[in-house]
Amino acid sequence: MTTAHKEVVALRSPVFRAQFFGPMIDSKSDCIKIEDVKPDIFRLMLQFVYTDNVALQEELSFEMAQHLLVAADRYSLDRLKLICEEKLSASLDVETAATTLVLAEQHNCEQLKEICLDFVASREKLQAVIASDGFSHLMESCPFLLKDLLAKLDSERRN
Template sequence: MKTTEFETSKFLYDDFFTVKLHLIVVEPFFVDATRKQIIVPLSDLRRDFGGLLESGEGADVTFKIDEEAFSAHRYVLAARSPVFKVQLLGSMMESKMDTIFIEDMRADVFKIMLQFIYTDMLPSEVEVSIEIAQHLLVAANRYGLERLRLICEKKLCDSLDVESAATTLVLAKQHNCGQRKDICIDFVASRDVLDGIMETDGFKHLMSSTPVLLKEILDKLKSWWKI
Protein backbone atom coordinates (compact mmCIF):
# COMPACT_ATOMS: atom_id res chain seq x y z
CA MET A 1 0.00 0.00 0.00
CA LYS A 2 1.29 3.42 -0.93
CA THR A 3 1.72 6.01 1.80
CA THR A 4 -0.86 8.31 0.24
CA GLU A 5 -3.40 5.50 0.16
CA PHE A 6 -2.66 4.50 3.75
CA GLU A 7 -3.06 8.10 5.03
CA THR A 8 -6.51 8.35 3.49
CA SER A 9 -7.67 4.87 4.60
CA LYS A 10 -10.29 4.26 7.29
CA PHE A 11 -7.75 2.27 9.37
CA LEU A 12 -5.77 5.38 10.28
CA TYR A 13 -7.26 7.46 13.10
CA ASP A 14 -5.38 10.42 14.66
CA ASP A 15 -2.15 9.07 13.23
CA PHE A 16 -2.68 5.65 14.95
CA PHE A 17 -3.74 2.29 13.59
CA THR A 18 -4.45 -1.13 15.11
CA VAL A 19 -3.31 -4.46 13.75
CA LYS A 20 -5.35 -7.54 14.67
CA LEU A 21 -3.56 -10.92 14.57
CA HIS A 22 -4.75 -14.50 14.85
CA LEU A 23 -2.03 -16.81 16.34
CA ILE A 24 -1.90 -20.60 16.48
CA VAL A 25 0.59 -21.90 19.11
CA VAL A 26 2.23 -25.26 18.40
CA GLU A 27 4.55 -27.39 20.57
CA PRO A 28 7.96 -25.69 20.74
CA PHE A 29 11.01 -27.35 19.27
CA PHE A 30 13.00 -26.98 22.51
CA VAL A 31 12.44 -27.96 26.14
CA ASP A 32 12.97 -25.46 28.93
CA ALA A 33 15.34 -27.32 31.27
CA THR A 34 14.08 -25.30 34.24
CA ARG A 35 10.52 -26.60 33.75
CA LYS A 36 10.88 -30.05 32.24
CA GLN A 37 13.53 -32.61 33.08
CA ILE A 38 14.18 -36.23 32.20
CA ILE A 39 13.67 -38.33 35.33
CA VAL A 40 16.13 -41.21 35.65
CA PRO A 41 14.70 -44.02 37.81
CA LEU A 42 16.69 -45.72 40.53
CA SER A 43 18.70 -48.78 39.57
CA ASP A 44 16.72 -52.01 39.22
CA LEU A 45 19.83 -54.15 39.67
CA ARG A 46 19.11 -55.22 43.24
CA ARG A 47 15.49 -55.98 42.49
CA ASP A 48 16.31 -57.92 39.33
CA PHE A 49 19.03 -60.02 40.91
CA GLY A 50 16.92 -60.57 44.01
CA GLY A 51 14.11 -61.79 41.79
CA LEU A 52 16.53 -64.08 39.98
CA LEU A 53 17.50 -65.71 43.28
CA GLU A 54 13.90 -65.98 44.42
CA SER A 55 12.65 -67.53 41.17
CA GLY A 56 15.61 -69.87 40.75
CA GLU A 57 15.39 -69.41 36.99
CA GLY A 58 18.59 -70.57 35.30
CA ALA A 59 20.08 -71.84 38.58
CA ASP A 60 22.87 -74.37 38.06
CA VAL A 61 23.94 -75.32 41.58
CA THR A 62 22.11 -76.34 44.75
CA PHE A 63 23.34 -75.96 48.32
CA LYS A 64 21.97 -78.23 51.02
CA ILE A 65 22.09 -77.51 54.74
CA ASP A 66 20.39 -80.08 56.93
CA GLU A 67 16.97 -80.53 55.29
CA GLU A 68 16.88 -77.24 53.37
CA ALA A 69 18.02 -76.66 49.77
CA PHE A 70 18.98 -73.36 48.11
CA SER A 71 19.29 -72.91 44.35
CA ALA A 72 21.84 -70.40 43.02
CA HIS A 73 23.89 -69.37 39.99
CA ARG A 74 27.58 -70.23 39.87
CA TYR A 75 28.74 -67.12 38.02
CA VAL A 76 26.83 -64.75 40.30
CA LEU A 77 28.41 -66.34 43.38
CA ALA A 78 31.84 -66.40 41.74
CA ALA A 79 31.60 -62.72 40.81
CA ARG A 80 30.80 -61.75 44.40
CA SER A 81 32.96 -64.12 46.44
CA PRO A 82 36.59 -65.09 45.78
CA VAL A 83 36.03 -68.29 47.76
CA PHE A 84 33.01 -69.30 45.68
CA LYS A 85 34.98 -68.44 42.53
CA VAL A 86 37.67 -70.96 43.41
CA GLN A 87 35.17 -73.49 44.64
CA LEU A 88 32.66 -73.33 41.77
CA LEU A 89 34.78 -72.35 38.75
CA GLY A 90 38.22 -73.65 39.67
CA SER A 91 39.72 -77.10 39.90
CA MET A 92 38.02 -78.10 43.14
CA MET A 93 35.68 -81.08 43.20
CA GLU A 94 32.65 -78.82 43.80
CA SER A 95 33.04 -77.28 40.33
CA LYS A 96 31.74 -80.54 38.86
CA MET A 97 28.95 -81.05 41.41
CA ASP A 98 25.33 -79.99 41.00
CA THR A 99 24.64 -80.27 44.73
CA ILE A 100 26.99 -79.03 47.44
CA PHE A 101 26.53 -79.79 51.13
CA ILE A 102 27.34 -76.99 53.58
CA GLU A 103 28.49 -77.86 57.08
CA ASP A 104 29.01 -75.75 60.20
CA MET A 105 26.46 -73.13 59.16
CA ARG A 106 22.81 -72.55 59.97
CA ALA A 107 20.34 -72.64 57.10
CA ASP A 108 18.78 -69.27 57.99
CA VAL A 109 22.22 -67.66 58.05
CA PHE A 110 23.16 -69.12 54.66
CA LYS A 111 19.87 -67.85 53.21
CA ILE A 112 20.55 -64.31 54.42
CA MET A 113 24.09 -64.49 53.06
CA LEU A 114 22.78 -65.59 49.65
CA GLN A 115 20.33 -62.69 49.57
CA PHE A 116 23.19 -60.32 50.39
CA ILE A 117 25.34 -61.77 47.61
CA TYR A 118 22.59 -61.11 45.07
CA THR A 119 21.39 -57.71 46.32
CA ASP A 120 24.37 -56.26 48.29
CA MET A 121 22.06 -55.57 51.24
CA LEU A 122 20.52 -57.42 54.13
CA PRO A 123 16.89 -58.46 53.58
CA SER A 124 14.50 -55.88 55.02
CA GLU A 125 12.02 -58.54 56.13
CA VAL A 126 14.57 -60.24 58.41
CA GLU A 127 15.45 -58.85 61.82
CA VAL A 128 19.20 -59.23 62.20
CA SER A 129 19.66 -59.95 65.89
CA ILE A 130 22.99 -59.96 67.69
CA GLU A 131 23.09 -63.75 67.41
CA ILE A 132 22.39 -63.67 63.65
CA ALA A 133 24.99 -60.92 63.16
CA GLN A 134 27.58 -63.06 64.95
CA HIS A 135 26.85 -66.04 62.68
CA LEU A 136 26.79 -63.82 59.59
CA LEU A 137 30.18 -62.38 60.45
CA VAL A 138 31.64 -65.89 60.56
CA ALA A 139 29.98 -66.71 57.21
CA ALA A 140 31.20 -63.46 55.64
CA ASN A 141 34.74 -64.17 56.78
CA ARG A 142 34.48 -67.73 55.47
CA TYR A 143 33.48 -66.64 51.96
CA GLY A 144 35.47 -63.41 51.69
CA LEU A 145 32.49 -61.05 51.73
CA GLU A 146 34.21 -57.94 53.07
CA ARG A 147 31.24 -55.57 52.93
CA LEU A 148 28.99 -58.04 54.76
CA ARG A 149 31.71 -58.56 57.36
CA LEU A 150 31.95 -54.82 58.02
CA ILE A 151 28.16 -54.47 58.23
CA CYS A 152 28.09 -57.22 60.86
CA GLU A 153 31.01 -55.65 62.73
CA LYS A 154 29.19 -52.32 62.89
CA LYS A 155 25.99 -54.00 64.06
CA LEU A 156 27.84 -55.82 66.84
CA CYS A 157 29.81 -52.76 67.93
CA ASP A 158 26.72 -50.55 67.95
CA SER A 159 24.90 -53.12 70.08
CA LEU A 160 27.59 -53.86 72.66
CA ASP A 161 26.24 -54.60 76.11
CA VAL A 162 27.27 -56.55 79.18
CA GLU A 163 25.86 -59.85 77.90
CA SER A 164 27.33 -59.75 74.38
CA ALA A 165 30.64 -57.92 74.88
CA ALA A 166 32.87 -60.89 75.74
CA THR A 167 31.46 -63.10 72.96
CA THR A 168 31.85 -60.31 70.42
CA LEU A 169 35.44 -59.77 71.58
CA VAL A 170 36.28 -63.47 71.08
CA LEU A 171 34.79 -63.38 67.56
CA ALA A 172 36.81 -60.28 66.74
CA LYS A 173 40.00 -62.01 67.83
CA GLN A 174 39.25 -65.26 66.00
CA HIS A 175 38.40 -63.52 62.72
CA ASN A 176 41.10 -60.83 62.76
CA CYS A 177 38.71 -57.89 63.13
CA GLY A 178 41.23 -55.48 64.61
CA GLN A 179 39.07 -52.37 64.76
CA ARG A 180 36.16 -54.21 66.38
CA LYS A 181 38.52 -55.91 68.84
CA ASP A 182 39.84 -52.52 70.01
CA ILE A 183 36.30 -51.19 70.48
CA CYS A 184 35.33 -54.30 72.47
CA ILE A 185 38.40 -54.11 74.70
CA ASP A 186 37.66 -50.46 75.47
CA PHE A 187 34.12 -51.44 76.40
CA VAL A 188 35.07 -54.51 78.47
CA ALA A 189 37.77 -52.61 80.33
CA SER A 190 35.35 -49.91 81.41
CA ARG A 191 35.23 -49.76 85.21
CA ASP A 192 31.44 -49.57 85.34
CA VAL A 193 30.74 -52.72 83.27
CA LEU A 194 33.70 -55.04 83.80
CA ASP A 195 32.30 -56.64 86.96
CA GLY A 196 29.07 -57.51 85.18
CA ILE A 197 30.85 -58.85 82.10
CA MET A 198 32.99 -61.16 84.22
CA GLU A 199 29.82 -62.91 85.44
CA THR A 200 28.63 -63.83 81.92
CA ASP A 201 29.07 -67.15 80.15
CA GLY A 202 30.75 -65.26 77.31
CA PHE A 203 33.55 -64.12 79.61
CA LYS A 204 34.03 -67.67 80.88
CA HIS A 205 34.34 -68.81 77.27
CA LEU A 206 36.83 -66.00 76.63
CA MET A 207 39.05 -67.18 79.49
CA SER A 208 39.08 -70.78 78.26
CA SER A 209 39.33 -70.18 74.50
CA THR A 210 41.41 -67.01 74.11
CA PRO A 211 43.16 -66.21 77.41
CA VAL A 212 45.52 -63.89 75.54
CA LEU A 213 42.66 -61.39 75.48
CA LEU A 214 42.81 -61.12 79.27
CA LYS A 215 46.28 -59.61 79.00
CA GLU A 216 45.05 -57.08 76.45
CA ILE A 217 42.18 -56.12 78.76
CA LEU A 218 44.61 -55.74 81.69
CA ASP A 219 46.98 -53.67 79.53
CA LYS A 220 44.09 -51.36 78.67
CA LEU A 221 43.17 -51.03 82.34
CA LYS A 222 46.78 -50.18 83.22
CA SER A 223 46.96 -47.52 80.53
CA TRP A 224 43.80 -45.90 81.86
CA TRP A 225 45.03 -46.02 85.47
CA LYS A 226 48.19 -44.18 84.40
CA ILE A 227 46.04 -41.48 82.88
Protein backbone atom coordinates (compact mmCIF):
# COMPACT_ATOMS: atom_id res chain seq x y z
CA MET A 1 0.00 0.00 0.00
CA THR A 2 1.42 3.36 -0.95
CA THR A 3 1.42 6.37 1.29
CA ALA A 4 -1.46 7.86 -0.69
CA HIS A 5 -3.59 4.76 -0.06
CA LYS A 6 -2.69 4.76 3.62
CA GLU A 7 -3.78 8.37 3.89
CA VAL A 8 -7.09 7.76 2.10
CA VAL A 9 -8.12 4.89 4.35
CA ALA A 10 -6.80 6.73 7.41
CA LEU A 11 -8.89 9.80 6.53
CA ARG A 12 -12.07 7.73 6.34
CA SER A 13 -11.51 5.42 9.31
CA PRO A 14 -10.15 6.33 12.73
CA VAL A 15 -9.29 2.66 13.20
CA PHE A 16 -7.09 2.61 10.10
CA ARG A 17 -5.64 5.98 11.15
CA ALA A 18 -4.58 4.47 14.47
CA GLN A 19 -3.22 1.38 12.77
CA PHE A 20 -1.13 3.31 10.24
CA PHE A 21 -0.24 6.48 12.12
CA GLY A 22 -0.85 5.77 15.80
CA PRO A 23 1.90 6.14 18.39
CA MET A 24 2.33 2.38 18.84
CA ILE A 25 2.72 1.63 15.14
CA ASP A 26 5.73 1.95 12.91
CA SER A 27 4.50 4.61 10.48
CA LYS A 28 6.83 3.26 7.82
CA SER A 29 4.84 0.03 7.71
CA ASP A 30 2.93 -0.32 4.46
CA CYS A 31 0.92 -3.35 5.48
CA ILE A 32 -1.51 -4.29 8.16
CA LYS A 33 -3.03 -7.71 8.45
CA ILE A 34 -6.82 -7.85 8.20
CA GLU A 35 -7.96 -11.14 9.68
CA ASP A 36 -11.47 -10.36 10.80
CA VAL A 37 -13.07 -9.52 7.44
CA LYS A 38 -13.68 -11.81 4.46
CA PRO A 39 -11.89 -10.66 1.29
CA ASP A 40 -15.09 -9.94 -0.67
CA ILE A 41 -16.48 -7.90 2.22
CA PHE A 42 -13.18 -6.03 2.58
CA ARG A 43 -13.27 -5.18 -1.15
CA LEU A 44 -16.77 -3.71 -0.73
CA MET A 45 -15.62 -1.78 2.32
CA LEU A 46 -12.56 -0.46 0.50
CA GLN A 47 -14.72 0.50 -2.47
CA PHE A 48 -16.90 2.47 -0.07
CA VAL A 49 -13.85 4.19 1.43
CA TYR A 50 -12.85 5.43 -2.04
CA THR A 51 -16.28 6.17 -3.55
CA ASP A 52 -18.61 6.76 -0.58
CA ASN A 53 -20.89 4.26 -2.27
CA VAL A 54 -21.57 0.55 -2.26
CA ALA A 55 -21.72 -0.77 -5.83
CA LEU A 56 -24.98 -2.40 -6.76
CA GLN A 57 -26.39 -1.62 -3.33
CA GLU A 58 -29.76 -3.00 -4.39
CA GLU A 59 -28.08 -6.32 -5.26
CA LEU A 60 -26.20 -6.52 -1.96
CA SER A 61 -27.39 -9.76 -0.37
CA PHE A 62 -28.78 -9.82 3.14
CA GLU A 63 -25.84 -11.93 4.34
CA MET A 64 -23.29 -9.61 2.74
CA ALA A 65 -25.02 -6.61 4.32
CA GLN A 66 -24.72 -8.33 7.71
CA HIS A 67 -20.99 -8.95 7.26
CA LEU A 68 -20.45 -5.47 5.85
CA LEU A 69 -22.22 -3.93 8.85
CA VAL A 70 -19.88 -5.82 11.20
CA ALA A 71 -16.84 -4.60 9.22
CA ALA A 72 -18.18 -1.03 9.10
CA ASP A 73 -18.63 -1.08 12.86
CA ARG A 74 -15.18 -2.60 13.40
CA TYR A 75 -13.50 0.12 11.30
CA SER A 76 -15.77 3.00 12.42
CA LEU A 77 -17.28 3.69 9.00
CA ASP A 78 -20.54 5.16 10.27
CA ARG A 79 -22.09 6.05 6.91
CA LEU A 80 -21.45 2.55 5.58
CA LYS A 81 -22.96 1.16 8.75
CA LEU A 82 -26.11 3.23 8.12
CA ILE A 83 -26.32 1.98 4.52
CA CYS A 84 -26.13 -1.59 5.80
CA GLU A 85 -28.76 -0.89 8.45
CA GLU A 86 -31.11 0.43 5.75
CA LYS A 87 -30.55 -2.66 3.59
CA LEU A 88 -31.14 -5.01 6.52
CA SER A 89 -34.24 -3.21 7.77
CA ALA A 90 -35.76 -3.20 4.27
CA SER A 91 -35.17 -6.94 3.94
CA LEU A 92 -36.47 -8.18 7.29
CA ASP A 93 -38.60 -11.30 7.37
CA VAL A 94 -39.67 -13.75 10.07
CA GLU A 95 -36.54 -15.87 9.54
CA THR A 96 -34.06 -12.99 9.82
CA ALA A 97 -35.70 -10.60 12.28
CA ALA A 98 -34.36 -12.15 15.50
CA THR A 99 -30.79 -12.60 14.25
CA THR A 100 -30.84 -9.06 12.88
CA LEU A 101 -32.03 -7.84 16.26
CA VAL A 102 -29.03 -9.56 17.87
CA LEU A 103 -26.70 -8.03 15.27
CA ALA A 104 -28.19 -4.58 15.90
CA GLU A 105 -27.68 -4.96 19.63
CA GLN A 106 -24.10 -6.22 19.29
CA HIS A 107 -23.08 -3.38 16.97
CA ASN A 108 -24.97 -0.47 18.57
CA CYS A 109 -27.44 0.04 15.73
CA GLU A 110 -30.28 1.66 17.65
CA GLN A 111 -32.43 2.49 14.62
CA LEU A 112 -32.13 -1.06 13.24
CA LYS A 113 -32.84 -2.47 16.70
CA GLU A 114 -36.02 -0.42 16.96
CA ILE A 115 -37.17 -1.54 13.50
CA CYS A 116 -36.52 -5.18 14.44
CA LEU A 117 -38.40 -4.82 17.71
CA ASP A 118 -41.37 -3.27 15.88
CA PHE A 119 -41.29 -6.09 13.33
CA VAL A 120 -41.10 -8.86 15.93
CA ALA A 121 -43.73 -7.29 18.18
CA SER A 122 -46.35 -7.13 15.42
CA ARG A 123 -49.20 -9.53 16.13
CA GLU A 124 -49.11 -11.18 12.74
CA LYS A 125 -45.39 -11.99 12.91
CA LEU A 126 -44.62 -12.69 16.57
CA GLN A 127 -45.46 -16.42 16.60
CA ALA A 128 -43.53 -17.10 13.38
CA VAL A 129 -40.47 -15.23 14.66
CA ILE A 130 -40.58 -17.14 17.97
CA ALA A 131 -40.67 -20.41 15.99
CA SER A 132 -37.62 -19.44 13.91
CA ASP A 133 -34.06 -20.64 14.43
CA GLY A 134 -33.07 -17.01 14.75
CA PHE A 135 -35.14 -16.67 17.90
CA SER A 136 -33.21 -19.57 19.46
CA HIS A 137 -30.02 -17.68 18.58
CA LEU A 138 -31.42 -14.56 20.25
CA MET A 139 -32.27 -16.53 23.40
CA GLU A 140 -28.74 -17.97 23.57
CA SER A 141 -26.69 -14.91 22.69
CA CYS A 142 -28.70 -11.94 23.98
CA PRO A 143 -31.46 -13.11 26.35
CA PHE A 144 -31.64 -9.61 27.86
CA LEU A 145 -33.23 -8.46 24.58
CA LEU A 146 -36.38 -10.22 25.74
CA LYS A 147 -36.86 -7.39 28.21
CA ASP A 148 -36.84 -4.89 25.31
CA LEU A 149 -39.20 -7.11 23.33
CA LEU A 150 -41.62 -7.45 26.25
CA ALA A 151 -41.58 -3.67 26.74
CA LYS A 152 -42.35 -3.21 23.02
CA LEU A 153 -45.17 -5.79 23.21
CA ASP A 154 -46.62 -4.03 26.26
CA SER A 155 -46.44 -0.70 24.46
CA GLU A 156 -48.14 -2.19 21.38
CA ARG A 157 -50.85 -3.74 23.57
CA ARG A 158 -51.59 -0.40 25.24
CA ASN A 159 -51.91 1.36 21.87
